[in-house]
Amino acid sequence: MRLDLDAVSVALGGRPILDDVSLTVHSGQFVALAGPNGSGKSTLLRTIYRARRPDSGTVRLDGHDLWAVPAAETARHIGVLMQEQHTGFEFTVAETVALGRTPHLGLFDRFTRADHAAIDDAVERTGLTAFLRRRVGELSGGERQRVLLARALAQQPRLLVLDEPTNHLDLRHQLDLLELVRDLNVTVVAALHSLDLAATYADTVAVLQDGRLVAHGRPLDVLTPETIGEVFGVDATVHHDAGSARFVLRPQCVCPDERCHWSCRTRVAEVSADAG
Structure with missing residues (x-):
C-alpha cells in the first residue's frame, strides 16, 4: 500500500x-x-x-x-x-x-x-x-x-x-x-x-x-552530525561500518573554544577546584 x-x-x-x-x-x-x-x-x-x-x-x-x-x-x-x-x-x-x-x-x-x-x-x-x-x-x-x-x-x-x-x-x-x-x-x-x-x-x-x-x-544521508545537532540539540559522532551507522551523542558543548572537544569541562573543573 x-x-x-x-x-x-x-x-x-x-x-x-x-x-x-x-x-x-x-x-x-x-x-x-x-x-x-x-x-x-x-x-x-x-x-x-x-x-x-x-x-x-x-x-x-x-x-x-x-x-x-x-x-x-x-x-x-x-x-x-x-x-x-x-x-x-x-x-x-x-x-x-x-x-x-x-x-x-x-x-x-x-x-x-x-x-x-x-x-x-x-x-x-x-x-x-x-x-x-x-x-x-x-x-x-x-x-x-x-x-x-x-x-x-x-x-x-x-x-x-x-x-x-x-x-x-x-x-x-x-x-x-x-x-x-x-x-x-x-x-x-x-x-x-x-x-x-x-x-x-x-x-x-x-x-x-x-x-x-x-x-x-x-538513513546514512539524513542522520548526519549536522542534522542531529540542529534538530536534537546534541553533539553527535556518527561511526559508519559496512553500510550501517552507530551514534555517540552528548549534550552540546557551550565552550567558545571549538577545538576543545569537551576538554573544556575538565578545564572548568580544574579552575573551580583551584579557586576553591
Whole structure:
C-alpha cells in the first residue's frame, strides 16, 4: 500500500502542530519518523490512521483520499500500535489477539478457517504461544506490547503504523520486534526515538522539527552530525561500518573554544577546584 501526504497541516488550540508536511511512502517501504518530543511525530501518525483529520492537505492510500474511503475499509488495511494503548486487562491473550480480526467480520459473522490461521500466525510470530490463557493484566509492559502487536498482525494490514513500538521492551525484544516488522512485506511508518534502530531497520528516515519535515532520505544521508545537532540539540559522532551507522551523542558543548572537544569541562573543573 502506497501512502502519500500532501501539504498536511494540523493545529491544536490555534497552535500549529504539523506545518505543510509532504511525504511519500512507497509500497513495502519502512519509513522511520525521527525528531524530538513535540516535533509532531505522533500527530502525523494520527492523520495516517484516521484519528485526526488534517486541517489542510490530504492523506492518500493507493491514490484514494483517506477521508473519502469508508472507515470500515481503512480499518481492514491499516494496523496500529500506539505508544500508550490500553486494552481490556481482564481479557486473555488469545481473546485480545483475536480482536484483530474484527474489521474483517460482519455483525453476526463467525471466525472462518482463514481467521483462525491469521490469529495463529500472529501468535507464533510474536512468540506468545505459551501466554494464550493468561490475562493481559498479568503481563509485564513488554509482554503486553507484544500482545498488541500480535493483535495488529492478526488484522493482516497492508499498512502498519507504529508509535514508539519498542517502548517497554528490553534490548533483545526491541530487535526481535523490528526484525519481525521489517520482514512482514507490508508498508511501515514508525516513530522511533532510537537513531540506531532507525538507521538499522528503516529504508528511509523522515526528520521532523517543530512540525515541519526538515530532512528525508536514506538513513546514512539524513542522520548526519549536522542534522542531529540542529534538530536534537546534541553533539553527535556518527561511526559508519559496512553500510550501517552507530551514534555517540552528548549534550552540546557551550565552550567558545571549538577545538576543545569537551576538554573544556575538565578545564572548568580544574579552575573551580583551584579557586576553591
